[in-house]
Amino acid sequence: MRSALMLVRAVAGLEWLVAEEVTAAGCRVVEVSKRQVVVDGLVEPPRMADDVFEVYGVAPDPGRARAGVAAAVQAALPSAPGGGVFAVSASFVGERNFNRYDVEDVVGQRLARLTGGRYHSRRDGAVPPDERTEWRVVLDGKTLWIARRPYAAPIHRRPWRQHTVPGSLHPPVAAAMAHLADLAPGHQVLDPFCGAGTILLESHLIEPRVTYLGVDRDPTAIAAAQANAAQLVGPSINWRVGDARRVEGSFDRIVSNPPWGVRVDAATVSAGMRRWREVLRPGGVVVALVLAEQVPRGWTVLGRHQLAVAGRHPVIVVLGVSRY
Ligand SMILES: C[S@@+](CC[C@H](N)C(=O)[O-])C[C@H]1O[C@@H](n2cnc3c(N)ncnc32)[C@H](O)[C@@H]1O
Incomplete structure (x- = not known):
């Protein structure tokens, strides 16, 4: 049997x-x-x-x-x-x-x-x-x-994902980040380096009763995210062309995968991450996929998951605002 x-x-x-x-x-x-x-x-x-x-x-x-x-x-x-x-x-x-x-x-x-x-x-x-x-x-x-395999395609291949950008994230990793963010109804959630939208789309599938904002400085990435979002039924996600260093608002969660310093200089990336302090609400949480050397300083590390993806060893860090 x-x-x-x-x-x-x-x-x-x-x-x-x-x-x-x-x-x-x-x-x-x-x-x-x-x-x-x-x-x-x-x-x-x-x-x-x-x-x-x-x-x-x-x-x-x-x-x-x-x-x-x-x-x-x-x-x-x-x-x-x-x-x-x-x-x-x-x-x-x-x-x-x-x-x-x-x-x-x-x-x-x-x-x-x-x-x-x-x-x-x-x-x-x-x-x-x-x-x-x-x-x-x-x-x-x-x-x-x-x-x-009991399915026609690998399950990491998502039907909604019609477009990617360089550096687009493996959807199961995005799902893990959404899970670690502990999303709750009513949350305001930001991805300031959203690319083709993988993190927010996987987050939406886990918790749709959230207001999501995806920002990317590249209009092509925002167009890709919008096209991917159109594959899902009515996701309440706002997509905006903008700079992560100047993003405005007030958020319960920031869930993001900033560039790993290949196409974008390290100073720009760390300036984008410094902005997180200004826009995160008290008690808010950041979930970021970064290389070990990119983990921002001065945060309380609530969780750390070392991965091996695409020949690299990035880490998912869960960060809270340090009280000191
Ligand atoms: C690693 S990719 C994100 C990929 C995304 N998670 C996905 O699955 O498609 C990083 C993104 O950051 C964007 N980016 C780089 N510098 C930026 C900046 N200063 N402000 C906003 N976005 C920026 C790039 O255009 C790129 O789409």
């Missing part, structure tokens, strides 16, 4: 927040490991997750030797659903005497035999066809997991 377990994949550093999200939704967390949360009884895909796969096969991790992989896959997968075109994507932790393509091919060939489907190998860099089922294999050092 098929397992009800789901592999919930996460951005490195967000695993425990994803576990919290699924627990709050009434699911049982079976285990948490690097980039993965195994969950029982999942109904809705978590917003903070990267992707979700339904488990069809489990066996002990065969370890380092290549010879053990085929036997483990056979034990894990006595039968499988499917047919049609499918692809397999594998990852493992630790040193192995095989590579990911070796694992993918073993699983792909086994699935093709069991289901009569056509396996599309990624070994030579060929892009698989859009119309496919996606299988995921994880060797986490303890267990070999074989799972299938």
Whole structure:
């Protein structure tokens, strides 16, 4: 019989927040490991997750030797659903005497035999066809997991997201920031470096009863944010072309991902962040995704989550106004 377990994949550093999200939704967390949360009884895909796969096969991790992989896959997968075109994507932790393509091919060939489907190998860099089922294999050092995505697309790919700008944020990270902001009805929320609007749109999906303002100095970014917002039903978000250093207003929350100093000079970015003190209400909270060296000084750090995204190691910091 098929397992009800789901592999919930996460951005490195967000695993425990994803576990919290699924627990709050009434699911049982079976285990948490690097980039993965195994969950029982999942109904809705978590917003903070990267992707979700339904488990069809489990066996002990065969370890380092290549010879053990085929036997483990056979034990894990006595039968499988499917047919049609499918692809397999594998990852493992630790040193192995095989590579990911070796694992993918073993699983792909086994699935093709069991289901009569056509396996599309990624070994030579060929892009698989859009119309496919996606299988995921994880060797986490303890267990070999074989799972299938129950959705047509990865869940981090949001239907509302039609436009991006350079530096646009991975939506699950934006969802995690919105969660950490602890948004409540009636709040006034600002993103002064809003880009294509990812943070405020994910925030709106979590808490729509908030007044949101997104500001960016680039009119193209504001147009992108407006176009993305138009994909959602009636989001109450105001978008404005403006400079983060001169933003006006009074806000309960500032949730933002300032530039990491590649296209914008560091002085401009830190001047934009200094403005947060002027526009944040007493008791207000800032949630910012910044590089470690950009964390603004003189704030009380209420939370800190180290991530690994896009080859960088930024940190989500939750900041409150220091009383001293
Ligand atoms: C890292 S991107 C934000 C990406 C956004 N979170 C998204 O998902 O699309 C930083 C944004 O800051 C904007 N920016 C840079 N300097 C600014 C300034 N002084 N005032 C306002 N926006 C600024 C850039 O135009 C860019 O869109």
